[in-house]
Amino acid sequence: MAMTTYVQAINEALREEMERDPLTFVMGEDVVLSAFGATKGLVDRFGPERVRNTPIAEAGFVGAAVGAAMAGTRPICEVEFASFFYCAFDQVCNQAAKLRYMSGGQAKLPITFRCVYGAMGGAAAQHSETVYAQFLSVPGLKIVVPSSPSDVKGLLKSAIRDDNPVIVFEHGALGRQREEIPPGEHLVPLGKAAIKRPGDNITVIAIGAMVPKALRVAEKLAGENISVEVLDPRTLVPLDEEAILRSVEKTNRAIVVDEGHLRGGAASDIAAMIAEKGFDFLDGPVKRVTSLDVPIPFSPPLEKATIADEGRIEAAIREALGA
Amino acid sequence: MAMTTYVQAINEALREEMERDPLTFVMGEDVVLSAFGATKGLVDRFGPERVRNTPIAEAGFVGAAVGAAMAGTRPICEVEFASFFYCAFDQVCNQAAKLRYMSGGQAKLPITFRCVYGAMGGAAAQHSETVYAQFLSVPGLKIVVPSSPSDVKGLLKSAIRDDNPVIVFEHGALGRQREEIPPGEHLVPLGKAAIKRPGDNITVIAIGAMVPKALRVAEKLAGENISVEVLDPRTLVPLDEEAILRSVEKTNRAIVVDEGHLRGGAASDIAAMIAEKGFDFLDGPVKRVTSLDVPIPFSPPLEKATIADEGRIEAAIREALGA
Amino acid sequence: MDIGKDLLLEMYRAMVRIRLFEGKVRDLATANEIPGFVHVSIGEEASAAGVCAALRKTDRITSTHRGHGHLIAKGGRLAEMMAEIYGKRTGYCKGKGGSMHIVDFNLGILGANGIVGAGLPIATGSALAAVIAKRDDVTVCFFGDGASNEGTFHESLNLAAIWKLPVVYVCENNGFGEFTPMQTVTSVKDIAVRAQAYGIPGYVVDGNDVLEVYRYASEAVARARAGEGPTLLECKTYRWEGHVVGEQAFLGSGAYRTEQEINEWKARCPLVRFQKFAAESGKIDAAELKRIEEETAAELDAAVKFARESPLPAPSEVAEDVYV
């Protein structure tokens, strides 16, 4: 098996699903040339009808994806950076998310939104944000945060086939990460967490780009006989609560690690769930390791101080275990 | 002292602050005639320059408030219904919230946003939403949810004087609620919770329109010698963590009640904080009583089944106390 | 353009169905028999009827908060509409949508919408779907003068223009957005002028003349279907009733427009105008119109009965229909 990068894995997923269904199409800003490479070459294979550069008009083209989905196609809509979603929140939150429900189940909205999120080195506050927390409270959406090439391929393919609006958050700093991807049809279901590393002493629930960081910390601590279980929820909505609670039942300690902010973030959401439904399993508080509650600063030392990192994950584990 | 309604209290706050500072002004859709009555009559006193009907163009006029604030005035900007904010999220989240930070503290953004939120009887999914959860993860904003006439007056006045962007969420169903308001200058500081009813057995943290509901339940249970402390955080950002933890330290049990959704909501945010920082105080799980994770349905029996209510608050208290 | 008799009667029927249905809805809302916000379009019937008469069943429309008229003109069934407005399980949306969110997918009605301007990109995308799927259906987007100031208007018309999408934008300019006179918040007198910003045709249409509306709409629909791109039609019209049923309770009457203005527009009633045309052209017998009115009254009675007698949804249904 060949090693595939995260960005190549996205490209493969798009290619395979576009081959499979002629009603799929890709649109977004500069998807033809593709700055990050995810949609590179698709226009050569599928032509300009199905690979469409849009104007810079997020509410317009995101809303067009909503209408196109309602009218029987399966749009794959790219929003370059997660924080540009803010320009199209009405179409995502008031329309895509609610139209099925408001129509009593008549509307079907098979849309996949893709975006790049997260800090990637000096991109500053408007290009580094982790924006999924804002969508958790919007019933009707599914939220996917793939942490590896294999996952991004399998999850994106599932997202495209899903008949609901799904937002896939691709971390900007994972693009060149490599992994072997199983050959043939590779699907990862939405709503199933993955134990990325089994362990006994503590459960670290890590999201997106925090997964490789948590794994490195787990590896390091293994040398000290601290056995860390790293659980990757893979999708935040639906959330695999069962897998999380099962793990915490085994380890009796939990930490949630997220690149988003603390206040109102995905880490708080998962921590609250554990504290409510898994209270009896817990031998200590559910710690949250997140980025600081400030806009992401530009200057590298400031950015570094803001984003959750291995040092803070390790410290939280040690504190939780009194080790 | 006379009884004042919630809507009258808003009107008084606006009037007093506009008297005080000629650089304040009000803008929004139909603020001149004012459907809900909050801005009624202001145009007669302050003239059309300072009370401006805008086009239906939320990104435009919310962004204009941002620019006007940066250029030395103090806008009070009304967004009729909370879910219309979605049309202006970029200007709130990428601009108002971040410009001070990105400018290294040069920009000052003394803007007050006001909106009506919550279920008010058959207004359906796009006019009944509780939208503050989406702003919790956006550092740079302050979030205020007043639960009574006296609070809305005092908090709104503080919000207007605050030099940061503040969003005030006024519940649509509280409009005619009456209360005595202290005469003279009445300010309620941002960031200070209120114990709305002291108690010993359990802390119920209730937000906005859930406060009167929680108080009714507390009153009812007092008859059974169940002593419920009702704490109203009043502002979600900044959050008075100290007051919350102090209360939980006393009662050892906590429930968070919110009209927002469960996933990613304000209840989860507060519950996670308690579970992390107050774990040792807790004798049981932090329960969350919220609306169901569905768009708010139109039909009254469905709306009722969706929104957190007294029955569910009472049941959660009984369950927590094994009573 | 000669309009056949069947089509003429169809348009009149559509206007009568709208007029009677909305009058009833207004009365029921006033009597608090219907919950929520209700917006009626009485006085504006000709634009809905004239435009939809130019469409096929497989064509699609998007509508607004003031959507009953568009839905009825596209073929919406009064019974299921009324049941929805009552919040009954038998309504179009099982009671989950209400007046502002009625949808009938089988009739190409993608939905009323509570968010001003939100239908514009959705209609644009619906037209894009026809291109992607290589079908020749057309989408019509109804929206108001107020909505034409939303950014979505601009983004949508630009998108449709560059991609030559099969969509017709129909602005119903009734002079007001809520209680704000259009000219105080809109930088041009005629919304149709804005077509120039997209290099597409834009026309001012007498929105109270169903025949004129039909003619412009037919041409625009034909252009769209032929792959020649979008058109902007501005139907000048007026709503006789308030923005929202019950507004007098909090605004008082005469708060933002005069009785005289209202009466002037009532004198231009689209139904009466059609009746005059029928009589003067000699094409249609007054008795035929009368029969349509009677049939519609009966249809409406049945619809109200159906809605009243239908069950409310069970609380357990609340969790259904969020996801597929």
Next chain:
Amino acid sequence: MDIGKDLLLEMYRAMVRIRLFEGKVRDLATANEIPGFVHVSIGEEASAAGVCAALRKTDRITSTHRGHGHLIAKGGRLAEMMAEIYGKRTGYCKGKGGSMHIVDFNLGILGANGIVGAGLPIATGSALAAVIAKRDDVTVCFFGDGASNEGTFHESLNLAAIWKLPVVYVCENNGFGEFTPMQTVTSVKDIAVRAQAYGIPGYVVDGNDVLEVYRYASEAVARARAGEGPTLLECKTYRWEGHVVGEQAFLGSGAYRTEQEINEWKARCPLVRFQKFAAESGKIDAAELKRIEEETAAELDAAVKFARESPLPAPSEVAEDVYV
């Protein structure tokens, strides 16, 4: 309009400062001495310089991701700009903003902005503030051809038109938004045409001719200051460099435009054009221009030195400046 010599020299100096500063920034970014995304405006200097020459110090501007030129033309100090781009504590924003977010409130620079189209409502509101505060300052909003397709363009121009706000909208049409040719995503050839949708004046301006830019800008600024409302100016120009420094690494060169096209535009260099004008008009000595170039080179050297030698912010500073 006769333009005095001092002003002519000031405009030339602004163009030279932009050209040299951005050339340096491009080289430093290419050498990875500067983090983040860097967008330079080389080739477009005349629009920034010509417009800002028409402004007072108390007037304000909003800018874009490609903002260095506007900031410099409005008087931005190279040292603090460079330090900011380096992420140093001595930068305009203490290192928190970077290239895309430089602000200088004392000079009326409300900020570069990483969100395309976001500056339009902000500039509009800045103009509104002048009205509210009864001051006579004017705001200029710089934005690109790509931004003119954002909904904020539409909402802002409508708002400014109805309220007759003292704002000038300057669209720098460089033919591309990222790697997408403007004409493939924009429904009109001239953005200036869109002024018609708001009933305001709109002009196409040769964006490489600083004198022409200055004349149009002066007139628009005077109108704004006199309370006559907004103007839309479209400066036709071209960026010589890529959209973002380093794009060849992932796109290859020649991916979306030809060397020939670039060279044609280089032949229309705004600085060379000004030099020719200076020589032909006999108004300015070549030596004077030379001196400006040398002074600027020295200013830039000092700025780079300052930036390099300045300290990075301490991690503890991260929590400051979120709230007042």
